[in-house]
Amino acid sequence: MNKSSEWIALEKKYYVPVVRRQPVVIVRGKGSWVWDADGKEYLDLIGGWAVNSLGHCHPVITQAITEQATTLVQTSNQFYTVPQILLAQLLVEHSCLDRVFFGNSAAEANEGALKLARKYGKQKRGGAYEVITAHHSFHGRTLTTLAATGQPHYQEPFTPLPPGFAHVSYNDVDAIMNATSDKTVAVMLEPIQGEGGVNVPADDYLQRVRAWCDKQGLLLILDEVQTGMGRLGSLFGYQEYGVEPDVMTLAKGLGCGVPIGAFLSKEFCTVLGPGDHGSTFGGNPLVTAAAYAGSKYLIDNNIPAYVKQMEKHLFARLHELKARFSFITEVRGKGLLAAIEFDSDIAGKVLTHANASGVLLNAVKPSALRFMPPLTITAEEIDEGIGRLEKVLKEI
Ligand code: PLP
Numbered sequence: 001m002n003k004s005s006e007w008i009a010l011e012k013k014y015y016v017p018v019v020r021r022q023p024v025v026i027v028r029g030k031g032s033w034v035w036d037a038d039g040k041e042y043l044d045l046i047g048g049w050a051v052n053s054l055g056h057c058h059p060v061i062t063q064a065i066t067e068q069a070t071t072l073v074q075t076s077n078q079f080y081t082v083p084q085i086l087l088a089q090l091l092v093e094h095s096c097l098d099r100v101f102f103g104n105s106a107a108e109a110n111e112g113a114l115k116l117a118r119k120y121g122k123q124k125r126g127g128a129y130e131v132i133t134a135h136h137s138f139h140g141r142t143l144t145t146l147a148a149t150g151q152p153h154y155q156e157p158f159t160p161l162p163p164g165f166a167h168v169s170y171n172d173v174d175a176i177m178n179a180t181s182d183k184t185v186a187v188m189l190e191p192i193q194g195e196g197g198v199n200v201p202a203d204d205y206l207q208r209v210r211a212w213c214d215k216q217g218l219l220l221i222l223d224e225v226q227t228g229m230g231r232l233g234s235l236f237g238y239q240e241y242g243v244e245p246d247v248m249t250l251a252k253g254l255g256c257g258v259p260i261g262a263f264l265s266k267e268f269c270t271v272l273g274p275g276d277h278g279s280t281f282g283g284n285p286l287v288t289a290a291a292y293a294g295s296k297y298l299i300d301n302n303i304p305a306y307v308k309q310m311e312k313h314l315f316a317r318l319h320e321l322k323a324r325f326s327f328i329t330e331v332r333g334k335g336l337l338a339a340i341e342f343d344s345d346i347a348g349k350v351l352t353h354a355n356a357s358g359v360l361l362n363a364v365k366p367s368a369l370r371f372m373p374p375l376t377i378t379a380e381e382i383d384e385g386i387g388r389l390e391k392v393l394k395e396i
Pocket residue numbers: 105106107108110138139140141190194195223224225226251252
């Protein structure tokens with residue numbers, strides 16, 4: 001087999017250079033650990049960008065994929081398939097939403113939610129179409145979800161973007177009120193902004209937004225792509241904040257590693273009918289069998305409660321680091337979604353050293369590191385990861 005350096009040279013030759021990759025070629029994973037093409041072991045505190053909820057190659061996921069791969073992989077949505085129906089039932093029965101549609105990614109889930117909002121606006125709100133989203137939000141990279149995303153640096157190369165979005169400050173209810181007009185149909189928010197820097201709003205923010213949406217007849221769409229499926233210590237992030245969305249999107253942890261996205265909606269706003277939306281692969285038997293097995297395991301074993309225990313442990317260790325290193329200015333997050341902020345742009349340098357020390361981290365901003373390990377990570381593994389990071393912080 002090629003060495004890491006040889007694989008990296010091939011990638012540089014053949015792949016579209018859109019991702020700033022770390023120079024690590026991962027070939028194998030087990031639980032919270034992965035190995036590179038040279039046999040080096042790493043503790044994975046990134047979890048496939050908050051995707052590998054049950055760690056790498058969890059037996060439940062491996063078995064579900066294997067069994068389904070030898071049974072039925074793809075049929076098109078022209079037919080009913082059992083794993084899709086089982087997953088839909090599981091998600092609806094454990095959430096406040098009534099219906100679900102499966103796509104292949106988060107961006108597609110959000111795209112579907114936005115289409116639903118557009119049609120709802122046409123049918124029920126006199127043609128209103130505008131959706132209020134937040135600065136520093138991240139909703140995907142298709143043209144419409146990019147337009148929804150409140151980060152101009154991602155948008156600029158691709159303007160003009162589809163119209164219909166108003167961006168306001170996150171954690172600012174007045175800004176939403178001021179941006180609301182006759183054209184507004186929905187407010188779309190992440191319960192905690194993940195990609196934008198792990199930004200945690202005030203405890204009552206979502207409740208106040210919910211109250212405003214109720215008063216104005218707006219849909220509240222929660223993008224739970226990163227916060228859903230146990231990440232914050234409840235099955236869904238909205239449960240942490242005591243609100244119910246009208247529409248919710250999921251992806252990432254839903255598939256425990258297989259590519260799947262979903263939008264869920266309450267019955268009153270499920271205005272989509274035959275022909276309005278669809279997908280060739282969306283919700284196919286292979287991915288829904290894996291997502292069903294993973295989600296059922298997560299629920300049956302109350303992994304969200306375990307996340308709450310590990311949250312205490314992770315945050316205690318991160319606060320210890322902050323006490324030890326004066327250049328760490330903030331520790332923030334919830335559940336197993338956390339960030340530490342530095343007083344300067346050293347996150348890239350920390351990553352380089354962390355790779356060498358065998359711990360995988362994510363620089364969510366030039367000045368901040370994000371932690372989103374498997375939800376099954378143990379206290380000992382957290383200690384090991386923080387220990388390795390501490391060594392790196394001492395070095396630099
Ligand atoms: N929404 C949120 C909250 C995300 O964090 C992300 C990715 O980080 C996305 C949407 C887009 O995900 P995908 O790359 O699967 O389309």
